Amino acid sequence: MMNAQYAYASEPRPAVAATQRKAKYRSDEPAGNLPPNRPVNIMYDRRIYRGNTYASPILPAYTQPDALDQQRQMQLKRKLKAARRAELQRRPRTPDAVEGRIHMEVQTELYLEELSDTVPEAAVGTQTDAFLDRAPSPLYIPAKLGVDVATQIADGDLFDFDVEVEPLLEVLVGKTLDQARAEVLEEAELAGLRRRQRDFAARRQAELVEVQRLEQAERRRVEEKERRKAEAARVLAEKQESAAKVAAASFAAVYLANLVPAALASLQDDGFFYNAREREIQQTFLPWLTSQVDARVQRLAVARQLLDGLLEAAVKQITPAAPAPAPQAPASAADPVASTTSNNSMAVDSTNQPDQPTSPANGSESGSAAPSTDEVPAKATDDGDGDADAAAAPESEAQPADALNDQQGDQKPSEGETAAADASAEET
Amino acid sequence: MPVTAPTAPSATATASPASHTYNDPTRQNWAFGHRAIPKLIGEVQSADEALQLQALHSLTCRLHEPVDVQEALVAGAVPAISQLLSHAKSLARARAVEIVVLLTEHEQGRAAVLGHSHVETLIKLIADPAEAVRGHALQALWNLSQRTEQVQQIYTTSPHVIDHLLRAVTAEQSRSYQLLTRVLETLLHFFHHGGPPVVAHTLKLGALTTLTKLLKSHVGGQAVRAAAAEDLAAICIHVTTLPDVAKQAHDAGLVPVLVETMDDPFGAVRAAAVQAAMALSIHVASKQQLVAGGVAEKLVRMVGEDQDEELLMNALTAIASISEDYTARYAFQDVIGLIEQLKAHPNRAVAKAAASAMQVVQWRP
DSSP states (O other): OOOTTOOOSSOOOOOBOSTTSOOSSOOSSOGGGSOOOOBOOGGGOTTSOOSOSSSOOOOOTTTSOOHHHHHHHHHHHHHHHHHHHHHHHHSOOOOOOOTTOOOOOOOOSSSOOOOOSSOOOOOOOOOOOOOOOOOOOOOOOOOOOSOOOOOOOOTTTSOOHHHHHHHHHHHHHHHHHHHHHHHHHHHHHHHHHHHHHHHHHHHHHHHHHHHHHHHHHHHHHHHHHHHHHHHHHHHHHHHHHHHHHHHHHHHHHHHHHTHHHHHHHHHHHHTOSOOHHHHHIIIIIHHHHHHHHHHHHHHHHHHHHHHHHHHHHHHHHHOTTOOOOOOOHHHHHHOHHHHHHHHHHHHHHHHHOTTSOOOHHHHHHHHHHTTOTTHHHHHHHHHSOHHHHHHHTTHHHHTHHHHHHHHHTTTSHHHHHHHHHHHHHHHO | OOOOOOOHHHHHHTTOGGGOOTTOGGGOOOOOGGGHHHHHHHHHTSSOHHHHHHHHHHHHHHTTSHHHHHHHHHTTHHHHTTGGGGOSSHHHHHHHHHHHHHHTTSHHHHHHHHHTTOHHHHHHHTTOSSHHHHHHHHHHHHHHTSSHHHHHHHHHHOTTHHHHHHHHHHHHTTTOHHHHHHHHHHHHHHHHHHOHHHHHHHHHTTHHHHHHHHHHHTOSOHHHHHHHHHHHHHHHTTTTTOHHHHHHHHHHTHHHHHHHHTTOSSHHHHHHHHHHHHHHTTSHHHHHHHHHTTHHHHHHHHHHHOOOHHHHHHHHHHHHHHTTSHHHHHHGGGGHHHHHHHTTOSSHHHHHHHHHHHHHHTOOO
C-alpha cells in the first residue's frame, strides 16, 4: 500500500528469504512460472537491529567474537601450518649440490626449448594496398528502344551561358573589386598620411619661423645692447680722457707757472746768466791787474831788497862794527811778504818821498801798516797810484772772482793784457 | 591553399622565346600561394622578353599587398629588376620602375632599394623620354626622400640629384604638369630633410630664380603654384643661416611675386605664398621690402576673410614677424580685435600664432 504523500526513488521491497534469493544461475523457466518471493519476517532477519535505539547500541553477545571460537580458529590455523610443513618435509627434495657445484635447471626433453617469461614480440607493419578507389559504377543507361519521334529537352539540360558564366564572373568581378577596393583604400590611406604630413610640416614651419624670429630679435637686442655698452664705454673713455687732459693741463699750468722763474733762478744761481762785461772784468781784467800789481810789487820788493842790500853793504863798508838791527819777528814771520812789502813801502816811502823822514806818523803808518797785513795793501793802495788802488779795491772782490778767474782767466787775455798795458802805461 | 596548377603552357613557352605572348590570358602562367612571388621573380629574369613583361605586369598587380612585398624582398626582387631599369623597351622600364615604386612604399623596400644603389639609375630615369618612366622614377625618389637619414644618404652618394631635379623643373614645364608637381614635391622633401647643404647647393644652381620665375609665370595649375611656393618657403627658411638667400631673393624679385600670389584664388597657393613670406620676413631687409610691397594689407584681408586653418596660422605667424617693423605695426592695429578672437580658435596652432601676433602688434618701446 503506497502512501500518496511519499514518492520513492525506488519503492521498498520486502526482504526475501535466503532460500529465495536470486539464484546463481538463471533459470530457463519463464518468469511467470517462478514461485513468488515470500517476504520474510524481519524480526528474524539478522541484518535488522532489534532493541532500544535511543541508548548507545550494545552489541549483542553473539556479535562479539567468542574466545572459544577464536582459540579454535587459531588451533586450526596452527594445525594447517603444521600439516603443510609436514607435507613439505615428507616430499623428497632434491639433495643439495656437491661442494663446488651448483644445481642448474636442465631440460630433459628431447627437443630443447628456451624457457622465458617474456613472450616473444615482433612489430610488423602493415599497409593497405594502394588500391584505387572503386570507380563509381557507370550509370546504367538502358539500351535505346523504340523509334525516336521527338526530343524532349527538360529545363536545365541545355548549357545556359548566363548561368554557367555567372560564378566565373562573380569571382572575376569580386577579385577585381577587391583589388580595386584595396588600392583605393591604400590610396586613401596614403592621401591621409600625406595630408597629416603636410599639416605637420606646415606647423613645423610656422614653429620654426617663430623660433627664428625670436632668435633674431634676441640677437638684435644683444647686438644693440653691446653697441650701446661700447658707445657708453667710448663716451666714458673720452670723458675720462678729457678730464685727464684738463687735469693735466691745469696741473701743467700750475707746475709750469713757477717752472720758468725757478729754472731761471736756478740757472742764475748756477751762474749761467751773467753780465759779460762784469764777467770779463772779473775773470780777465782783474786777474791780470792783480798779476801785474803783484809783479810790480815783486819787482819793487826785489828792487828794495837789492837796494837794502846795497845800502847795507855800503853801510857795512862804511861802519864795519855797526850791530845789526833787531829783527821784527812776528810781522816778518807772519807775512814775510808783508814785511817785505812794508819794508818796501817804507823804502818806497823813503824812495818816493825822500824829503819825508820816517816819522812816527809814517812809522805809525808803517807800523800800523807793518803788523797789519790788511793795511799794507791799503797803504800801498793809498800811496800808490791807480794801480795800487785798482789792485786793492777789487781785492775783496777778487776772492769770489777767483773761481771765475780760473775759468775765465784766459778767456780774454788779450783784453786783460791790453788793460794791464794801459794801466802800466798810465803808471809810468 | 590551392596547389599549383599544371603549367602546360610554360613548358611550351620556355621552349622558344616567341611562343609566349604577353598579356594573353589563355597562355599565362599562374602560380598561387607561396610560390607566386618567387616564380614571378624568376620569370622576370627570363630571357623571354614577353615572359619578362608578363611577370613584371603580374608583379605590379601583386605588390599592392604588404605580405607580397615582404615575400618579394625576401625572394630578391630588388636585384632581379636592376637590369630591367635600363631595358631598351620603355614598357619594361616603366613596369620595372613601377615595381620599385611599390617596393619603396614600405620601409623595408626603401632600405633594400637604397642598399642596392638603384638611386643612380632612378636619377638617370628622371630624364627618360617616356613619361611613364619619368613619372614612376620621380615617385620612387619621392618615396625614398621621406626621411632625413635617407635623404642624406642619397645626397651623400649622389649629390647631382639636385641638378637633375632642377633640370626636370625646367623640362617638365613644357611636358607634363603632373610630373612637374611631383618634381617640386620631391625637391621639397630634399629641402626639408637635406638641410642647409642641399639648400646651398640649389642656390648655387639658381633654384630661387627658377622657382620665382615659375611662380610668376603661372605655369601649370594650382598644384604647381602651391608646390613652387612651398619650395620657395623651404629655401627662405634658411635666410638667417645662408646669406645668399636674401641676396638672391632680392635679385630675383621674389617679394613682389609673393605679394601678388597672395591674391591667388586657391587657398593652398595663398597659404604657400604666405608661408614663403613668413619665412623670408625673418631677415630685416626682406621684412622692410615686404612691408613696402604692401603685404600688410594682404595679411589683414586674409585674417578677416579666410577660414583655412593652415592659411590662418601662416598669416598670423607672418603678422608676428612683420610687426617688428613699426610701419607694419600701425597697419595691423585695425585687426587687433580679429586677432584677439583668433586666440580662442579650436586649433591650438592657430591660437598660439594669434597670441604671438597679438604680443608683437601691441608691443610699444
